[in-house]
Amino acid sequence: MSPARAGFAAFTRAAAEALAATESLERRIILGGASIRIRCAGPALPDLLLAALDHARDDDPSGEADVTFDVFDTRTSGVHPPRFPWTPRDVGARGEIAGGDGDVRALFHGDLLAPEHDFRAVSVFSRRRAHGALWVLSPDRVPWWERAAPLRTLLHWSLADPPRRLLVHAAAVGGASRGALLIGAGGSGKSTTAVACVEAGMRAAGDDYVLLDAVASVAHPLYGTAKLAPRSLALVPGVATAVRHDGGCDAEKLVVDLAGRWPARMARPVSVDALVIPRIVQRGRTRLVRGSGADALRALAPTTIFQLPGDNRALLGVLAELARRLPAYVLELGGPPSEAVAELDRLLDAQAAA
Amino acid sequence: MTTLHIDPERVVHETIDGETLLIHLASGTYFSLRESGAEIWELLVCEGSVERAAAALAERQPTQAAQVVAEVRRLAQELVDHDLLVSGPGPAVPAAPSRSAAKRPAVFAPPVLEKYTDMQYFLMLDPIHEVDDAAGWPTPAPATGPPTTV
Numbered sequence: 001m002s003p004a005r006a007g008f009a010a011f012t013r014a015a016a017e018a019l020a021a022t023e024s025l026e027r028r029i030i031l032g033g034a035s036i037r038i039r040c041a042g043p044a045l046p047d048l049l050l051a052a053l054d055h056a057r058d059d060d061p062s063g064e065a066d067v068t069f070d071v072f073d074t075r076t077s078g079v080h081p082p083r084f085p086w087t088p089r090d091v092g093a094r095g096e097i098a099g100g101d102g103d104v105r106a107l108f109h110g111d112l113l114a115p116e117h118d119f120r121a122v123s124v125f126s127r128r129r130a131h132g133a134l135w136v137l138s139p140d141r142v143p144w145w146e147r148a149a150p151l152r153t154l155l156h157w158s159l160a161d162p163p164r165r166l167l168v169h170a171a172a173v174g175g176a177s178r179g180a181l182l183i184g185a186g187g188s189g190k191s192t193t194a195v196a197c198v199e200a201g202m203r204a205a206g207d208d209y210v211l212l213d214a215v216a217s218v219a220h221p222l223y224g225t226a227k228l229a230p231r232s233l234a235l236v237p238g239v240a241t242a243v244r245h246d247g248g249c250d251a252e253k254l255v256v257d258l259a260g261r262w263p264a265r266m267a268r269p270v271s272v273d274a275l276v277i278p279r280i281v282q283r284g285r286t287r288l289v290r291g292s293g294a295d296a297l298r299a300l301a302p303t304t305i306f307q308l309p310g311d312n313r314a315l316l317g318v319l320a321e322l323a324r325r326l327p328a329y330v331l332e333l334g335g336p337p338s339e340a341v342a343e344l345d346r347l348l349d350a351q352a353a354a
Numbered sequence: 355m356t357t358l359h360i361d362p363e364r365v366v367h368e369t370i371d372g373e374t375l376l377i378h379l380a381s382g383t384y385f386s387l388r389e390s391g392a393e394i395w396e397l398l399v400c401e402g403s404v405e406r407a408a409a410a411l412a413e414r415q416p417t418q419a420a421q422v423v424a425e426v427r428r429l430a431q432e433l434v435d436h437d438l439l440v441s442g443p444g445p446a447v448p449a450a451p452s453r454s455a456a457k458r459p460a461v462f463a464p465p466v467l468e469k470y471t472d473m474q475y476f477l478m479l480d481p482i483h484e485v486d487d488a489a490g491w492p493t494p495a496p497a498t499g500p501p502t503t504v
Contacts, residue, residue, distance in 0.1 A: 093380060094476060185472060294373035294386070298470075302377055302384040305366070306476040312379060313366045320368035320375075 002099025003090040007106035008124040008133075010082035015041070015133040018072035018079040028065060029056040032211040032220035032269075034159055037065035038151075042076035044139035049150040051244070055224030055259030055266055067130040067158045069151060075138040081122070094309060103128045105157050109146075121146075123153040132158060148227045148255045149209055152308075155222060159211055162314040163321075168212045169304045172205035172219035173197040174270035175348040181210070181219065182276050182331075183300040189278035189333045189340075192232045196337030197344060198258050198265050199238040205270040207258075209308075214318050217326075218269040224259025235337050273351045275300065275328045276344065286339035288329045288347055296328035356404040358430060359444020364437065369396065369453040376438050382474035385438065390422075391465030392453070394429050398439065400447050404430045418462040429465045436469070 001009070018041035025040045027050055035058065040046045049071060074080055086108075090098045097106035109121040120141050125132035132154040136142055146152075156167045171182040171194035182190045194207040207226035210219040225244070233240060233254060242261035243254050259266040275296040276288070301319045305312050329347065333340055360367075367376045374387040374395045387395055390411075397407035408426035412419035433439040 093382075292371045292373075294371040294375070297368065297370050297375050298384075298386060301368075301375060302470070302473050305377055305379070306382055306473045309379075312377070313362060316366045316368050316375075316377065320370055323370055 002101070002104070003086050004097045004099040004101070004104045004106040004124075007086065007097055007122065008104045008126055011106075011122055011124045011133045011135055012070065012131060014079055014081050014135065015070035015072050018042075018077035019070060021079055022072075022077045027053075028058040028061040029053050030058045031056050031155065031222060032159060032165065032213070034067065035061060035063070035065045036155075036158070037068040039068065039070050041070070041072035041079075044076045045071050045073060045136065045142075048139060048142045048147050049134075051257070052148055052150055052223040052225040052255075055221065055263065067132070069154050069158075070131075070133045071136075071151075072133075073136040073139055075140075081135050094306075096309065107153050109153070123157075125154055125157040127157070130158070144253055144255065145227070148225050148253070149223050152209065155211075156308050156310065160308075160310055162214075162311060163318045164213060164215050166212055166214065166310075166315060166318060167209055167222070167304075167308050168219075168300065168319070169208065169307050170210055170212075170219075170300060171207045172210045172270040172272065173344060174203040174205075175345060175352070177271065178273045178348040178351040179203070179205075179219070179270035180274040180276045180344065180348065181212075181272055181300070182278055183296065183303075184277050184279070185299075185303045188299075189280050189331075191226050191228055192235055192337055193278050193331070193333070193340045193344075195226050195228060195232075195239055195256060195258065196236050196341050198226075198262055199236055200338070200341045201265070202341070202345070203265045203268065203270055204258065205266065210270075212272065212322075213269075214322060217272045219272050220269045221259070221266050224257060224266055226256045226258050227253045228256055230254055272322075273326065274347060275323065275326050276331050276347075277328065278331045278333055278340070281332045281334045284332070284334040286331065286333050286335040286343055288331050288343045291328040291330040293323040293328055295330065296326075297323040355406075356430070356441070357402055357443040358398055358404065358434065358439045358441060359402060360399055360438075360447075361440050361444075367395070378436070378438060381437070382471070382476055383436075384470050384473065385436065386466075386468045386470070388466045388468070389463035390425065391429060391467060394426055394465055395433075396452060398426075398430060398433070402444060402447065415462045421464075422462055425462075425464050429467065432467055436467075 022042040025046050027038045029036050095108035104126050106124045120137035122135045160166045171190045191207040198204045205219040205221040239256050242257045244257050277299045364380050369392050374392040376385040401407045408423040412422045415422050
C-alpha cells in the first residue's frame with residue numbers, strides 16, 4: 001500500500017472512531033454546484049472551521065452529498081491519530097505524502113521549524129470514494145489563516161477538475177454583469193481592493209481563493225470571509241462592523257465576514273472577463289493601465305501552483321489559456337480604495353458595453 | 355553534442371506574449387525568460403541539444419550567427435545551473451506550434467532570464483526532518499550536538 005493510501009485508511013478510520021465517541025455535528029454546504037457533507041466530531045471545530053462556509057449552508061438538502069469530509073481533533077475527541085504511517089522520505093515539499101495518485105492524496109500541514117505553534121494537522125482524500133478527513137491535534141492549534149479559509153486542501157482535491165474547474169489564488173469582483181479576477185501574491189492590495197468593492201456595493205466571490213470554472217468563465221465563491229491586515233481597516237472603515245471577533249481574529253490579520261454583512265453581494269458566481277493585477281505604488285492617483293498576458297500569468301500561476309498543487313502542468317496550461325483569452329490590466333494603487341473601486345467600475349461598465 | 359532535457363516532475367512552463375514562465379516546483383522559485391529567451395527555450399526543449407538549437411536559431415538570424423551561438427550556449431548553461439534543464443538525453447518532445455517565433459524582432463536581442471524567489475515561503479513549511487524512533491513521524495528526533503559548557 002502506498003504511503004498516501006495507508007494515510008487515508010488510517011485517518012478515515014480514526015475519524016470514524018472520533019465521530020462515534022463524541023456528539024457530532026453534520027452540516028451540508030453547496031459550493032460551485034457540488035453538495036458537500038461535513039461531519040465534525042465534538043463542539044469545538046465547527047465554530048472554527050465552518051463559519052467561513054456559512055454563506056454556502058444548505059439547510060434543506062435533497063439527496064446524497066457529492067462528497068463527505070470528516071473533521072476531528074484529538075484534544076476534544078480523545079481519539080489519537082494512528083502512529084504516523086510515514087517516514088521522512090515519504091513526505092515531500094509542502095507536506096504532500098508520496099504515493100498520491102489520481103484517487104488518493106494525503107498532506108501534512110505544519111511547520112516543524114516552529115514545533116510549539118504550528119498547525120499540526122493532516123488532510124486525506126479519496127476521489128473514488130468521495131470521502132476526505134481532516135485531523136487537527138487541538139482546536140487551539142488552528143491558525144487564523146485556516147479559520148479564514150478552512151478545509152482548503154480537501155476542497156481543492158475534491159472540487160478541482162482541470163481543465164474545467166480549479167481553485168485559484170485570486171479575488172473576484174463583479175458589477176451587474178461583468179467581473180474580474182484580482183490576481184497577485186499576498187500584500188499586493190488584492191484583499192483591500194476586493195473588500196472596498198463589496199463595501200461600495202459591488203459583488204464578489206472571495207478575496208483570496210475562488211473556484212474558477214474556466215470553461216464558463218465564472219468564479220464561484222468558496223469562503224464568505226476576507227482577510228485584512230489591521231492597518232488596512234482604516235482604508236475601508238465601513239467593514240469594521242463585519243470584523244469577526246469570535247476566534248476569527250488575531251494580531252496578524254483580521255477576518256472580515258463579508259457574506260454575513262452583505263449576503264446578497266456574495267450570493268452568486270462572478271463572471272470573469274478581465275484579469276487585474278493590483279500593485280501598490282508610492283504616489284499618484286490610482287489608475288488602470290493595460291498589462292500583458294505574461295504579466296497576468298506571472299501574477300496568477302506561481303502563487304496558485306505553490307499553494308494549491310495538483311496536476312501542475314494541466315493547471316498552468318489552463319491559467320495560460322485564461323491569460324491569452326482575457327485582457328489584462330495593472331491596477332496601480334496610489335490613492336484610497338474608493339479610487340480603485342471607481343476604476344474597476346469603469347472597466348466593467350466598458351466591458352459590458354463592448 | 356551537449357544534450358539537455360526537461361524534467362516535467364520538477365519544471366512546468368508556458369510561453370505567452372513572447373515570454374516564457376518557468377516554475378521550478380521543487381525549489382519554490384519561478385523564472386521569466388524574455389527577448390530571444392523564449393525562442394531559445396523552445397528550441398532547446400524540442401531539439402534536445404545545445405548545438406542543434408544554436409544551429410537552428412543561427413539559420414533564422416544569419417547576420418548575427420556568431421552572437422546567436424554564443425548566447426544559446428550561455429543561456430543553456432544558465433538553465434542547467436538553475437536546474438531548469440538537465441544535462442543528458444531525454445525523451446523526444448513532440449513538435450508543437452511555436453508560441454515565440456511571431457515575436458522575433460529583426461535584430462537579435464540576447465535572452466534575459468529573471469529569477470523570482472517570493473514564493474519560496476510556501477516550501478519553507480517543509481516537514482522533512484530526522485524522526486524520533488520511538489514516537490515516529492512527525493515527532494522530531496531529540497536535538498543532538500556538542501554539549502554546551504558554561
